[in-house]
Structure formats: C-alpha cells, structure tokens
Amino acid sequence: MTGTHMSAIAEAPAAAATADARKAGDWLLVATAILLCVWVLLPIYLLIVNALSSPQEVTAFPKRFFPSFDIGSLTFFINFAGVARALWNSVLVATLTMILSIGFGAPAGYALSRFDFPGKETFRFLVLMTRAFPLPLLALPLAVMFIRTGLDDTAIGLALVHTTLALPFAVLITFSLFSGIPVELEEAAWTLGCTRWQAFRKVILPLALPGIAASAVFAFTISWNEVFAAAVLTIENRTLTAFLLQSLGESPLYLKFAGGAALVVPALIFIFAVRKYLFAMWGIANR
Amino acid sequence: MAEIAIKGVAKRFGGFTALHQVDLTIADQEFMVLLGASGCGKTTLLRIVAGLETPSQGEMWIGGRRVDHLPPRDRGIAMVFQNYAVFPHLTVFENIAFGLRMKKLPQQEVERRVNRTAELMHIEQLLKRYSGQLSGGQRQRVAVARALAMEPDVILMDEPLSNLDALLRLEMRAELKGVLAASKTTTIYVTHDQVEAMSLADRIAVMHQGRIVQAASPVEVYRNPAARFVGSFIGNPPMNFLPAAKAANGSWSVAGLTLPGPKSDRQAIEFAIRPEDVEAGEAGLPAIVRVIEPLGPHTLVTCDVEGGLFRAVLESSATVAVGDRLRLAPKPERIRWFDPETTHAI
Ligand SMILES: Nc1ncnc2c1ncn2[C@@H]1O[C@H](COP(=O)(O)OP(=O)(O)OP(=O)(O)O)[C@@H](O)[C@H]1O
Ligand SMILES: [Mg+2]
Numbered sequence: 090m091t092g093t094h095m096s097a098i099a100e101a102p103a104a105a106a107t108a109d110a111r112k113a114g115d116w117l118l119v120a121t122a123i124l125l126c127v128w129v130l131l132p133i134y135l136l137i138v139n140a141l142s143s144p145q146e147v148t149a150f151p152k153r154f155f156p157s158f159d160i161g162s163l164t165f166f167i168n169f170a171g172v173a174r175a176l177w178n179s180v181l182v183a184t185l186t187m188i189l190s191i192g193f194g195a196p197a198g199y200a201l202s203r204f205d206f207p208g209k210e211t212f213r214f215l216v217l218m219t220r221a222f223p224l225p226l227l228a229l230p231l232a233v234m235f236i237r238t239g240l241d242d243t244a245i246g247l248a249l250v251h252t253t254l255a256l257p258f259a260v261l262i263t264f265s266l267f268s269g270i271p272v273e274l275e276e277a278a279w280t281l282g283c284t285r286w287q288a289f290r291k292v293i294l295p296l297a298l299p300g301i302a303a304s305a306v307f308a309f310t311i312s313w314n315e316v317f318a319a320a321v322l323t324i325e326n327r328t329l330t331a332f333l334l335q336s337l338g339e340s341p342l343y344l345k346f347a348g349g350a351a352l353v354v355p356a357l358i359f360i361f362a363v364r365k366y367l368f369a370m371w372g373i374a375n376r
Numbered sequence: 377m378a379e380i381a382i383k384g385v386a387k388r389f390g391g392f393t394a395l396h397q398v399d400l401t402i403a404d405q406e407f408m409v410l411l412g413a414s415g416c417g418k419t420t421l422l423r424i425v426a427g428l429e430t431p432s433q434g435e436m437w438i439g440g441r442r443v444d445h446l447p448p449r450d451r452g453i454a455m456v457f458q459n460y461a462v463f464p465h466l467t468v469f470e471n472i473a474f475g476l477r478m479k480k481l482p483q484q485e486v487e488r489r490v491n492r493t494a495e496l497m498h499i500e501q502l503l504k505r506y507s508g509q510l511s512g513g514q515r516q517r518v519a520v521a522r523a524l525a526m527e528p529d530v531i532l533m534d535e536p537l538s539n540l541d542a543l544l545r546l547e548m549r550a551e552l553k554g555v556l557a558a559s560k561t562t563t564i565y566v567t568h569d570q571v572e573a574m575s576l577a578d579r580i581a582v583m584h585q586g587r588i589v590q591a592a593s594p595v596e597v598y599r600n601p602a603a604r605f606v607g608s609f610i611g612n613p614p615m616n617f618l619p620a621a622k623a624a625n626g627s628w629s630v631a632g633l634t635l636p637g638p639k640s641d642r643q644a645i646e647f648a649i650r651p652e653d654v655e656a657g658e659a660g661l662p663a664i665v666r667v668i669e670p671l672g673p674h675t676l677v678t679c680d681v682e683g684g685l686f687r688a689v690l691e692s693s694a695t696v697a698v699g700d701r702l703r704l705a706p707k708p709e710r711i712r713w714f715d716p717e718t719t720h721a722i
Contacts, residue, residue, distance in 0.1 A: 282475050
C-alpha cells in the first residue's frame with residue numbers, strides 16, 4: 090500500500106528529471122556540434138582569408154573579416170621557383186599511392202570478407218599493427234635501402250612508402266564494404282550463369298564502387314598530406330609538403346598561408362567531390 | 377529431363393556434421409519438398425545441389441550427369457534464395473534479364489521472356505523499379521520470375537514464402553504450384569512450414585538432424601510416419617504417444633487397454649495415434665479433461681492419460697467440461713507403433 094504511494098510520488102519528479110536530462114542532452118549535442126564545426130572551420134577560414142589577401146594585409150592588424158581577394162600572395166607562391174614541379178610531384182605520388190593501395194587493398198579486403206582461411210584474424214590484426222611502427226624509426230633504414238635499390242628520390246619509391254601507410258585503411262574499409270554486400274547476391278549471380286570474376290564485376294563492383302572511390306580518395310589524401318617520408322626520401326623530386334617544409338621555414342608569413350591553402354584546398358575539394366559516395370557508402374552499410 | 381540423385385552426401389563444418397549420408401532421388405518434373413525444423417540441414421543440402429557448397433563426401437547427379445565438380449552455372453539450375461537476393465543496382469527488368477543476358481540471348485528473346493515471366497508473376501507494372509522500391513512480397517515475385525525466366529531444368533527454392541504475411545503466402549503458394557507445374561521443371565523446395573509442404577509437394581522429404589527420415593507422398597508421411605519424429609513433427613496438433621507394455625505375443629497393454637499390435641521381442645514399445653483418430657465413447661483410454669479449445673468445426677481437448685499429455689479432436693457437438701473423465705477409443709486401423717530405441721515404425 091505505502092509502497093505504491095511512494096512510487097507514484099517518486100515518479101513525477103523522476104519524469105521531470107528525465108525531461109530535464111534530455112533537454113540538457115540536446116544542448117550538449119548542439120554545443121558539441123558547434124564546437125566541432127568551429128574547430129574544423131576556423132583554421133580553414135583563417136587560411137583562406139589570409140591566402141586571398143595581399144602580402145601587406147597578412148601581416149597587418151586588425152584583420153579584415155572578408156578577404157580582399159588580392160591574389161598577390163598566391164601568384165607569388167605559384168611563381169616561386171619549384172612550386173609547380175612540387176605540385177606535380179604531389180599529384181603523381183598521390184595518384185600512384187591511390188592506385189597501388191586500391192589495387193592491393195581491395196582484393197585483400199574482398200578475400201577477407203569472403204574466404205575463411207587459417208590465421209585470418211591474425212592477419213587482420215597484423216594489417217592494423219603496421220600502423221604501430223613509427224615512420225621516423227623506419228625512415229633511416231628505408232632511405233639506405235632505397236638508395237641501394239635506386240628507388241630514392243623517385244615518385245614510385247615514395248608512393249610505395251605512402252602505400253604502406255594507406256594500405257591498412259584501404260584493406261579495412263573495403264573489407265567492411267564487401268562484408269556489407271550479402272554473399273547471396275554473388276551466389277545468385279553464379280547460379281544465373283556468372284563465373285566468380287563476372288559476378289564480381291557485374292554485381293559486387295557496382296555496389297562497392299562508391300565505397301572504393303571513397304577509400305581511393307582517402308588514400309590520395311593520406312599521400313597528399315604526408316610530410317615525413319617525403320622529406321626524408323626525396324631531394325630533387327620533392328612533393329609539395331616536403332617542399333613547403335624545406336623552403337618555407339624561413340619564408341614570409343603570406344607565402345606560408347598561400348602554401349597551406351594550396352595543400353588544404355585540393356584535399357577539401359576532393360572530399361567534397363566524393364561526399365555523395367561517402368554517404369552512399371554509409372547507405373550500403375546501413376541497409 | 378532432369379532427374380536429381382543425391383548419393384551418400386555428407387557435409388561437415390569443422391567438427392560439426394550438418395549432413396550424415398543423405399540419399400535421395402528426385403524424379404524428373406517432381407515437386408520435392410525438404411521439410412524439417414530449423415538447423416536440420418535443409419539449406420545445406422540445397423546449396424550442395426546448387427554447387428554453392430561442396431559435399432565432404434558423396435556424389436551429386438543431375439539429369440544423368442555427375443555434377444560434383446561443376447560450378448553452379450553449369451548445373452542447369454536456378455535458385456530462389458531465402459532472402460531473395462534481388463540485385464539492388466538493377467531494375468526489376470534487368471534483374472529478370474540478368475541470366476538471359478549471361479546466356480547472350482538476343483535482345484528480342486530477352487524481352488519476350490522477361491515480359492512473359494513478369495506477367496506470370498503479376499509484376500508487369502514493376503519492371504522499371506529498383507528492389508528498394510518493392511515490398512517483400514514483390515521482391516519475392518521478382519526472385520521467382522528471375523529463376524523461371526532461365527527456363528532451368530531444376531529450380532531450387534529456399535523458404536521462398538517465409539517472409540510473407542499469411543494471406544499473401546496462401547496466394548503465392550497456389551500461384552507457385554500452378555506456375556511450376558506448367559513449367560515442367562524439377563523442383564526442390566525447402567520449408568519448415570508443414571502446411572506449405574503438404575499442399576505443394578508431390579513428395580516430402582522430412583529431415584531431422586542432418587538425416588532424411590522419410591521421403592514419401594504427403595498423405596503417406598502423414599498417415600504412416602516412418603519414425604517417431606515424423607509423427608511428432610507433422611500434424612497440428614501432433615501425434616499422441618503412449619507407452620505400451622507387452623501383454624501377450626502380438627498384444628499390448630496401453631493405459632490399461634489391451635490392443636492387438638505387432639509381434640516384437642521388446643517388452644515395451646510405443647503406441648501412437650493422431651488426435652482426430654480417437655472417439656469419445658464407452659470404452660477406450662481413460663482420460664481426464666484439462667483444457668478445452670473450441671475450433672469451430674471441431675473441439676480440441678487436451679487430457680491427461682496415465683499422467684501424460686494427450687490431445688483429442690472431437691466433434692464440436694460433444695459436450696465436455698474440464699475435469700470430465702472420458703473414454704477415448706482409438707480407431708484400430710489408425711494406430712501406429714514405434715520402437716522406442718530405434719524410433720522407427722514397427
Ligand atoms: N558455414 C557454416 N559453418 C558452420 N556451420 C554451419 C555452416 N552453415 C550451416 N552450418 C550449420 O549446419 C546446420 C544446418 O544448417 P542449415 O542452414 O542447413 O539449416 P536449415 O535446415 O536450413 O535451418 P533453417 O530452417 O533455420 O534455415 C546448422 O546447425 C548450422 O549451424
Ligand atoms: Mg535455411
């Protein structure tokens with residue numbers, strides 16, 4: 090008797106408390122979202138404002154809220170000796186990295202998702218473990234080996250190193266991608282007259298393509314942003330990151346901003362271009 | 377002509393034996409239903425026939441050809457998967473046309489066949505849609521149409537109606553039966569729904585724990601279960617079982633009633649009778665009524681007989697009340713006997 094009373098009384102404040110908690114939760118969510126947006130967008134905003142300002146404005150104070158759209162800094166940067174070449178090297182290395190990591194990563198991901206073999210779990214673990222080796226530790230022996238084999242200072246040599254960085258992600262992303270596509274679709278294709286390869290090409294590939302494109306872009310971006318190996322392993326054929334690290338250390342502020350923008354903007358555009366595929370990837374995973 | 381012969385097929389997954397020595401022959405154009413509880417190996421057997429799974433031992437023959445080493449596409453089969461497996465990136469038309477295009481049929485023939493099977497399955501108006509825009513029942517029809525369009529010798533279906541609502545299932549069941557009879561294919565149809573099995577099958581193969589316990593016509597399986605499991609699995613409500621002790625040679629004592637039965641060396645065997653094969657009367661098995669369920673045409677009465685559960689289907693005109701003591705007389709020609717050790721019928 091008293092028990093039911095007690096619980097009835099206790100319920101009302103409890104309900105109010107959960108409503109309060111939910112409200113607080115909503116606020117927390119909104120605040121976190123805003124904070125994260127600022128965290129990401131503010132540096133990009135500052136970078137772009139400064140890159141689009143004239144050299145004088147960059148060092149001036151107070152700052153303008155809108156850039157003056159003066160391309161002085163940018164033209165200076167583009168015409169700066171070696172920039173065009175470094176840009177080309179970056180694109181080349183990143184493209185090679187992309188091709189290599191998808192070329193090796195996607196088949197590995199497919200095999201992991203479709204076949205059972207002894208040591209499969211260990212293999213998956215090892216794939217991740219490769220990320221545990223700090224690159225600086227490997228850099229010196231790698232440089233020695235590259236010089237011996239003649240791979241030093243070449244785009245393909247650097248792309249190989251970048252591929253080792255990007256490959257684990259390519260394997261794991263494509264693994265989850267292929268795992269998300271029901272085996273029955275593939276088996277249905279076999280019973281309808283396909284060989285294994287035809288079934289892959291006609292059924293699995295079209296479904297996985299968005300995700301593969303996304304992980305390709307991801308590999309591209311990893312290479313595009315990588316600086317350490319690029320700085321150690323190249324001398325003449327520097328990529329943009331290595332070039333900026335080397336030559337802009339002592340250069341004026343406006344040149345750094347222009348260089349930073351030149352690095353960030355392509356990466357942003359790439360991600361923006363494949364955003365649809367990135368969402369599509371989640372769509373497949375959720376279905 | 378596609379007769380299927382499964383000869384001594386066994387399948388092991390690691391240490392687990394999913395199929396023990398399965399032997400089954402399915403005649404040309406026969407409709408064979410594999411029936412069994414969940415996990416008894418129905419899908420595994422079907423996949424072995426399709427070539428999606430390799431048997432650990434045994435032989436597979438289709439149409440007089442040994443097919444063990446052949447990939448699915450060379451076996452002359454088409455399969456309808458339990459989860460439909462309709463390709464999401466293709467329209468319904470292209471789904472149905474998929475296998476025909478693989479055969480490199482001319483466009484005209486592809487269109488003719490797609491339209492014909494679509495008409496057969498009543499999905500003509502859906503041809504331009506994608507699978508995401510279809511209901512479960514429609515997807516089901518697409519999967520069946522895709523298999524039929526191949527005009528295969530053998531069609532394999534894995535619980536194709538399991539995800540449909542009761543009404544649609546009833547409708548599709550009748551349609552499938554008509555369509556498949558007309559298409560002259562040999563069919564293996566997997567289900568765990570006994571009503572579906574009874575209504576569709578030429579023959580039912582009842583599976584239990586990786587073995588085929590009985591393969592016979594629906595009536596035979598119902599009337600003369602080859603093993604205790606078949607009697608308890610088929611029929612709703614299932615068969616009643618009571619212990620029988622030897623009274624004399626060829627005569628057995630069941631719940632105090634002495635009945636003529638088989639001659640056996642055993643001292644105790646099992647008596648079995650279907651619930652609808654007993655009549656309430658003056659003499660018979662002594663029963664105390666526990667639960668009464670009026671079902672319209674009949675009344676299902678659950679009783680205690682010798683401390684065990686016993687179900688009887690009585691005329692709805694019979695007036696019984698909970699606690700009543702009844703005498704349930706089994707129809708002599710419907711009594712079955714089972715060996716309690718081998719569980720086989722005697
Ligand atoms: N790839 C596999 N690895 C290990 N065990 C498996 C595998 N496939 C099936 N099994 C086991 O084999 C047994 C039979 O499985 P199967 O899928 O044939 O059952 P089923 O009769 O089709 O059941 P359901 O009616 O639930 O579909 C089950 O116990 C299952 O766990
Ligand atoms: Mg199954």
